[in-house]
Amino acid sequence: DTAVSQTPKYLVTQMGNDKSIKCEQNLGHDTMYWYKQDSKKFLKIMFSYNNKELIINETVPNRFSPKSPDKAHLNLHINSLELGDSAVYFCASSQLGDGEQFFGPGTRLTVL
Amino acid sequence: GNSVTQMEGPVTLSEEAFLTINCTYTATGYPSLFWYVQYPGEGLQLLLKATKADDKGSNKGFEATYRKETTSFHLEKGSVQVSDSAVYFCALTVPGKLIFGQGTELSVKP
Numbered sequence: 001d002t003a004v005s006q007t008p009k010y011l012v013t014q015m016g017n018d019k020s021i022k023c024e025q026n027l028g029h030d031t032m033y034w035y036k037q038d039s040k041k042f043l044k045i046m047f048s049y050n051n052k053e054l055i056i057n058e059t060v061p062n063r064f065s066p067k068s069p070d071k072a073h074l075n076l077h078i079n080s081l082e083l084g085d086s087a088v089y090f091c092a093s094s095q096l097g098d099g100e101q102f103f104g105p106g107t108r109l110t111v112l
Numbered sequence: 113g114n115s116v117t118q119m120e121g122p123v124t125l126s127e128e129a130f131l132t133i134n135c136t137y138t139a140t141g142y143p144s145l146f147w148y149v150q151y152p153g154e155g156l157q158l159l160l161k162a163t164k165a166d167d168k169g170s171n172k173g174f175e176a177t178y179r180k181e182t183t184s185f186h187l188e189k190g191s192v193q194v195s196d197s198a199v200y201f202c203a204l205t206v207p208g209k210l211i212f213g214q215g216t217e218l219s220v221k222p
């Protein structure tokens with residue numbers, strides 16, 4: 001039983017395209033997150049949602065738009081992809097107020 | 113502000129060697145502290161945590177003690193195995209998010 005799942009695992013696309021990454025958690029958690037991991041493995045939070053409401057937006061370009069249709073899902077849509085968007089994107093979830101987060105397997109995005 | 117600093121990697125050890133990965137933090141208040149591990153090609157997994165000063169987190173032979181006086185949370189293991197090869201991240205909580213250190217890559221040779 002996968003706790004936090006993401007699709008797709010790999011995404012290769014051209015500059016200028018629009019793409020989405022989907023995330024689902026079956027842990028019953030209130031809060032979900034998107035992180036970006038760069039080529040040097042550095043992890044930085046992008047967004048967090050609590051019960052479908054945005055609570056953190058870490059100065060991410062507005063080409064990135066998260067959407068949470070319900071508290072078990074948090075999708076990430078990226079418009080007009082740029083070379084610098086190439087990275088691994090991780091989804092995570094937690095109970096609000098509990099620091100422990102559970103991570104998905106990641107989506108490796110390559111922009112050509 | 114809040115930040116986490118880890119020792120630079122990569123760290124290369126022989127099997128059964130002693131491991132220390134240093135982690136220091138800067139934070140307002142009293143955050144919880146974590147070590148996460150990322151095996152090749154996978155997401156992050158929680159390795160251990162400590163929620164208050166002097167707490168010791170432990171799991172799979174790894175240990176770390178929350179030291180408020182030195183603002184540190186160093187990761188140790190007495191005898192590493194090849195299967196411990198991974199990237200290790202120290203992290204702290206602030207309201208609503210985790211702040212990670214830059215990660216330390218560990219490579220254990222047989």
